[in-house]
Amino acid sequence: MIKETYENDPDKAIQFNSSKSMTGQKPELHIQYVVGEYLSYGYDTNSIPISYANYGTVWNRAIQKSINSWNTSNANVSFNKTTSEWNRILVLNKEGTAYFGRMCMEWPSFGSKLRRFRIELSSNSIIGADEHDGSFNLENFIQSVLCHELGHTVWLNDNPSTMQASIMKYTRDRNSMVRPAAFDISNVSKKYK
Numbered sequence: 001m002i003k004e005t006y007e008n009d010p011d012k013a014i015q016f017n018s019s020k021s022m023t024g025q026k027p028e029l030h031i032q033y034v035v036g037e038y039l040s041y042g043y044d045t046n047s048i049p050i051s052y053a054n055y056g057t058v059w060n061r062a063i064q065k066s067i068n069s070w071n072t073s074n075a076n077v078s079f080n081k082t083t084s085e086w087n088r089i090l091v092l093n094k095e096g097t098a099y100f101g102r103m104c105m106e107w108p109s110f111g112s113k114l115r116r117f118r119i120e121l122s123s124n125s126i127i128g129a130d131e132h133d134g135s136f137n138l139e140n141f142i143q144s145v146l147c148h149e150l151g152h153t154v155w156l157n158d159n160p161s162t163m164q165a166s167i168m169k170y171t172r173d174r175n176s177m178v179r180p181a182a183f184d185i186s187n188v189s190k191k192y193k
């Protein structure tokens with residue numbers, strides 16, 4: 001068992017357990033202290049600067065598609081690429097990570113106002129999800145994970161209890177579900193009307 005501590009929000013630190021043997025089942029790391037569709041915080045405006053480096057054709061294309069999938073939806077949010085190092089998307093090759101991706105608050109976020117964050121995508125976890133059964137699609141997988149993490153920045157919680165499709169569900173097929181579902185778009189738009 002791997003234990004990860006969510007260190008960026010010490011008031012709400014949790015211990016996160018994940019079994020390494022469950023290939024393809026690593027969740028996106030999250031804060032698990034609330035139940036329902038929403039986290040207790042979200043970005044405080046609907047125009048959200050975001051930055052990322054060059055991680056190669058496939059990764060950058062997936063990153064751009066994830067951003068576009070939110071921007072072209074009716075969620076009423078816009079992620080805008082900036083050259084400043086504000087709200088970075090990082091692709092990290094860290095051994096032993098128990099997650100595909102995670103969204104971490106950074107100062108000066110406070111209370112319910114998310115002002116600065118970073119998103120980490122774990123490249124070895126994502127690439128390691130290839131179960132060699134022919135279903136693995138790296139670009140789609142990256143897109144699905146990042147689309148989920150972007151959802152966290154705009155209030156969305158993990159695993160909403162709904163029968164409807166949601167990008168926030170761990171059980172989604174990351175090889176094919178690559179954009180926010182109607183349920184997700186509707187929930188975000190209620191926060192940014």
Ligand SMILES: [Zn+2]
Nearest residue numbers: 028029030158
């Ligand atoms: Zn999550």
